[in-house]
Amino acid sequence: MKRLTVAELTKVEDPKLVREIVTPEGIPVRFTLARAGDRAGAFVLDMVLQVVVVVAILWALSAAVGGAGSWLTAVVVIIAFLLLNFYFAFFEIRWQGATPGKRRVGIRVIDARGGQLETSAVLARNLIRELEVWTPLRFLLASEVVWPEAPGWARVIAGAWAFVFMFMPVFNKDRLRVGDMIAGTRVVLHPRAVLVPDLVDEARAVGEDRVVVLGGIKGRARESGVDMSERMGWVCEFRDGLLRRMMFYGSWSETLDAVGLSE
Numbered sequence: 001m002k003r004l005t006v007a008e009l010t011k012v013e014d015p016k017l018v019r020e021i022v023t024p025e026g027i028p029v030r031f032t033l034a035r036a037g038d039r040a041g042a043f044v045l046d047m048v049l050q051v052v053v054v055v056a057i058l059w060a061l062s063a064a065v066g067g068a069g070s071w072l073t074a075v076v077v078i079i080a081f082l083l084l085n086f087y088f089a090f091f092e093i094r095w096q097g098a099t100p101g102k103r104r105v106g107i108r109v110i111d112a113r114g115g116q117l118e119t120s121a122v123l124a125r126n127l128i129r130e131l132e133v134w135t136p137l138r139f140l141l142a143s144e145v146v147w148p149e150a151p152g153w154a155r156v157i158a159g160a161w162a163f164v165f166m167f168m169p170v171f172n173k174d175r176l177r178v179g180d181m182i183a184g185t186r187v188v189l190h191p192r193a194v195l196v197p198d199l200v201d202e203a204r205a206v207g208e209d210r211v212v213v214l215g216g217i218k219g220r221a222r223e224s225g226v227d228m229s230e231r232m233g234w235v236c237e238f239r240d241g242l243l244r245r246m247m248f249y250g251s252w253s254e255t256l257d258a259v260g261l262s263e
Helices: 036-065 071-095 100-105 119-127 129-141 152-166 178-183 252-258
Strands: 003-005 019-020 029-033 107-113 185-189 200-206 210-220 227-239 240-251
Touching: 003 240, 029 100, 036 071, 036 100, 036 185, 071 119, 071 129, 071 200, 100 119, 107 119, 119 178, 119 185, 119 227, 178 185, 200 227, 200 240, 210 252, 240 252
Parallel strands: none
Antiparallel strands: 003 200, 019 029, 107 185, 200 210, 210 227, 227 240
């Protein structure tokens, strides 16, 4: 069991990356943008995972048929095409804006207006990656196949194209890819569970998916001047890095009892 302090719960990675949006329901929401390095790290992890999947399938098929053939090459090409074009979209739709790489780094995609992350936005931001990354990289790394007699200036343009699009998040304050601009999305750090510091005295992590928060209200009666205090607690349950349920209890003992702990 790990004890968390209020400072840890309210810690902000970098004030310059903090943004606030107002949801369609009129609720202000604060979040911290993911750094360019976070995004690059998540992308590299996802690409490594895709390569591992392709190699594993290639090895399994080769072992099953006892050798390679033209049909095996075709299967690998199809699998690589599906992974490059739908891997990111599949996981971001199923995992609410996260991929295995993003989840490992601790970032996710959200709607820039504070609404629900729509499937159309996920598809748009990921289909644009074909123009941002894969097309110029194919030309740079396999120019003899894409354009056998390409002049030198074409390779220079392809290199500049790849550089500008791939490093676009470094060149703007909101760390946006072109796909984010078109889809209306942001990539942010996973939100932390934060309660008003004046109400929180202590927080404890119970396992990997629950946090017990102990706090209370302290004040003084306006007319009598009598000091009053009321202890209370919350049990927060998380799944996939998101808060799924919060249960309120009228005392610390009830709160701790709910998770099998004692004062």
